[in-house]
Amino acid sequence: MECQDYGLTRNTERDNLNLNPLQRGGMLPQEAKKALLEYADGYSVCDYCAGRLDQIPTPSITGFLEDLAQFINVDEVRTTHGARESKFAVMHALCEPGDTIIVDGNAHYTTHLAAERNGIKMIEVPNNEHPEYAITPESYKETLENAIDNKIDLKLALLTHVDGNYGNLTDAKKIGEIAHKAGIPIILNCAYSMGRLPIDAKELNMDFVVGSGHKSLAASGPIGVLGMKEEYVDTILRHSKRHGVKEVEMLGCTSRGAPIATLMASLPHVKDRVKHWDEEVRKTINFVRQMEEIEGVKQVGKRPKEHDLTRFETPIFDKIAENHTRRGFFLYEELKKRNIVGIKRGQTKWFKCSVYGFSEEQVNYIANSFKEIVDKYME
Amino acid sequence: MECQDYGLTRNTERDNLNLNPLQRGGMLPQEAKKALLEYADGYSVCDYCAGRLDQIPTPSITGFLEDLAQFINVDEVRTTHGARESKFAVMHALCEPGDTIIVDGNAHYTTHLAAERNGIKMIEVPNNEHPEYAITPESYKETLENAIDNKIDLKLALLTHVDGNYGNLTDAKKIGEIAHKAGIPIILNCAYSMGRLPIDAKELNMDFVVGSGHKSLAASGPIGVLGMKEEYVDTILRHSKRHGVKEVEMLGCTSRGAPIATLMASLPHVKDRVKHWDEEVRKTINFVRQMEEIEGVKQVGKRPKEHDLTRFETPIFDKIAENHTRRGFFLYEELKKRNIVGIKRGQTKWFKCSVYGFSEEQVNYIANSFKEIVDKYME
Numbered sequence A, B: 001m002e003c004q005d006y007g008l009t010r011n012t013e014r015d016n017l018n019l020n021p022l023q024r025g026g027m028l029p030q031e032a033k034k035a036l037l038e039y040a041d042g043y044s045v046c047d048y049c050a051g052r053l054d055q056i057p058t059p060s061i062t063g064f065l066e067d068l069a070q071f072i073n074v075d076e077v078r079t080t081h082g083a084r085e086s087k088f089a090v091m092h093a094l095c096e097p098g099d100t101i102i103v104d105g106n107a108h109y110t111t112h113l114a115a116e117r118n119g120i121k122m123i124e125v126p127n128n129e130h131p132e133y134a135i136t137p138e139s140y141k142e143t144l145e146n147a148i149d150n151k152i153d154l155k156l157a158l159l160t161h162v163d164g165n166y167g168n169l170t171d172a173k174k175i176g177e178i179a180h181k182a183g184i185p186i187i188l189n190c191a192y193s194m195g196r197l198p199i200d201a202k203e204l205n206m207d208f209v210v211g212s213g214h215k216s217l218a219a220s221g222p223i224g225v226l227g228m229k230e231e232y233v234d235t236i237l238r239h240s241k242r243h244g245v246k247e248v249e250m251l252g253c254t255s256r257g258a259p260i261a262t263l264m265a266s267l268p269h270v271k272d273r274v275k276h277w278d279e280e281v282r283k284t285i286n287f288v289r290q291m292e293e294i295e296g297v298k299q300v301g302k303r304p305k306e307h308d309l310t311r312f313e314t315p316i317f318d319k320i321a322e323n324h325t326r327r328g329f330f331l332y333e334e335l336k337k338r339n340i341v342g343i344k345r346g347q348t349k350w351f352k353c354s355v356y357g358f359s360e361e362q363v364n365y366i367a368n369s370f371k372e373i374v375d376k377y378m379e
Helices: A011-015 A030-038 A063-073 A083-094 A110-117 A137-149 A170-180 A228-237 A258-291 A316-324 A328-335 A359-377 B010-013 B030-038 B061-072 B084-092 B108-118 B137-148 B173-179 B230-236 B258-293 B316-324 B328-336 B362-377
Strands: A078-082 A101-102 A120-124 A152-160 A188-189 A208-212 A226-229 A298-300 A310-312 A350-353 B076-080 B100-104 B122-124 B154-160 B185-191 B210-213 B224-228 B299-300 B310-313 B350-353
Touching: A030 A258, A030 B030, A063 A078, A063 A226, A063 A258, A078 A083, A083 A110, A083 A152, A083 A188, A083 A208, A083 A226, A101 A110, A101 A137, A110 B185, A120 A137, A120 A228, A137 A152, A137 A170, A152 A170, A170 A188, A226 A228, A228 A298, A228 B230, A258 A310, A258 A359, A258 B258, A316 A328, A316 A359, A328 A359, A350 B185, A359 B328, B030 B258, B061 B076, B061 B224, B061 B258, B076 B084, B084 B108, B084 B154, B084 B185, B084 B210, B084 B224, B084 B230, B100 B108, B100 B137, B122 B137, B137 B154, B137 B173, B224 B230, B258 B310, B258 B362, B316 B328, B328 B362
Parallel strands: A101 A120, A101 A152, A152 A188, A188 A208, B100 B122, B100 B154, B154 B185, B185 B210
Antiparallel strands: A078 A226, A208 A226, A298 A310, A310 A350, B076 B224, B210 B224, B299 B310, B310 B350
């Protein structure tokens, strides 16, 4: 029995301007592609392992983790398989089934899944709804205090640094302080921030920060980051009773292969690019300004933008779709003709996109392409 | 602050004959290296995701999982981050903390870690000790029946198909039958077998089979396989209450990136190579015969070999080390001069190795190199 053809090429997404926010921060620089081929084979990083991934000297995973810890200002750091696996590990180590935690109402679905897999209940901090959908420190404080008033023993707090629906940057520093005043350890989910903008876990009053290599650290998936304060190291990284050197929550070792080689190779690039975050934000604000010149197009979420992930309400494209022979697919198809991809096929009422990493010229070209498509159908 | 130099090259292990059993089955064929570069970037396989990794049509993860399920004869299959993560997921779904399971005494440390992370107790089936270290169906049956006699409610059984210390192939079919007669679901850990030799989960009376892409399926790490019978699908792959489409034990999605692309690209190669397993075994038996021509060298574990992973007792190398200026390092260094790597530095009393995938000529060259080294020092 022959294998099917799996269509293992990705030209469309690699060769065109890809606006999918999920794909903008995980693109590999040249040096990471080189590392990927060096470490392509199976257990490639394990040649010189003496029992612990984080202590491998060749390639220097030890040296890398020191640099990474310093980069995000945590006492200890490990790689995991992704931000979700980092969140699961912290919840698993700190909570029992039936416990309750507090999370923001814009949390990623994987936060909910990590809690559900652990049998943990969640109390949610509501956002302030349309059009901002913001999580405010005041609302976080109120929800947290209500829970305490209701004698709920909160074991953990979680805040999404930048959410994946609106690209709202939260005030981690204030919310971290609120959690600490209540004596509750807090995780910051930095899947959309670590590697894009500077993260200083201690400055942000965070006990844990989790990041995503494939989302925002220019690494091949799947790989995540889990940074923590010294006081939690013994709990989160507790050693096996039987295999003393092995860390139980890591199942011994986590990212044993190619993705960690790319994360390592990309760190110098990432350390450099976060210094230019203000330019990325300016580019996004400029993009929003141009997009909003189109009739009825409106950026939702906090204004002005503080992150590249942007959500637009686009009733005009929905209107065009009504009368178009290709219905909702017309937008995807018109964009693709212009070498732009990454807006979901069929979506016209609203969409999320990002111009992270594009040049000013590319940003202008993208905005003009949207305008051109409107002009084509609305004149 | 500059990043350290992580030494991200792997020439030594890529350009020489690598005897490390961990590295033999994870080497990528050309087509997988191509896929690795196509899917190098971050969340590369997620361009056309509608919410579930296993249902992605482009590349056809759906088609791949169908082929994979057929290849190992299971009703349903998922990719995970590795064999250990597959075992953890099954234990997590089927057991509560405090439960007891039965495992073979040659189980990999990750089986112990998966149980420990789940708060599960283990009863262990002893092997028959030196020199075979074999796990027999009789001993499995006896341990299992003793546990039942002692009113221990065994929730799960686990058998290591081929262990990582002696390369002993166990009689999965008989032990599967023993577990089933006792009404206990059983997992077969195929980390060292799936992708090297043919696996037919139903023929082997297994409810679950777990595999390792990086260890034996010619894939970049980390990626694992979790195959299961229909009757366990609803439990192991239960859906989230809040995010109906997402599978809780998978935390939504698992291998979102480059490793799954390599696993997919390698499947035709792997399907073909398992057909030649008998040749690999013959090569190993020939290698053992040549190695045992060296004074005092003795293969331990079951005889004749039924798997490429081979453990030798090598007192002669230990004796040479005693008087050598480089002590135990001499063997590693002498082998490296002959373009052979993969025996741990400093090890001389015994070692594990594998000639999987080498040509007859290479096998002879390797055996002759060991002889040459002995001759150099013992004449």
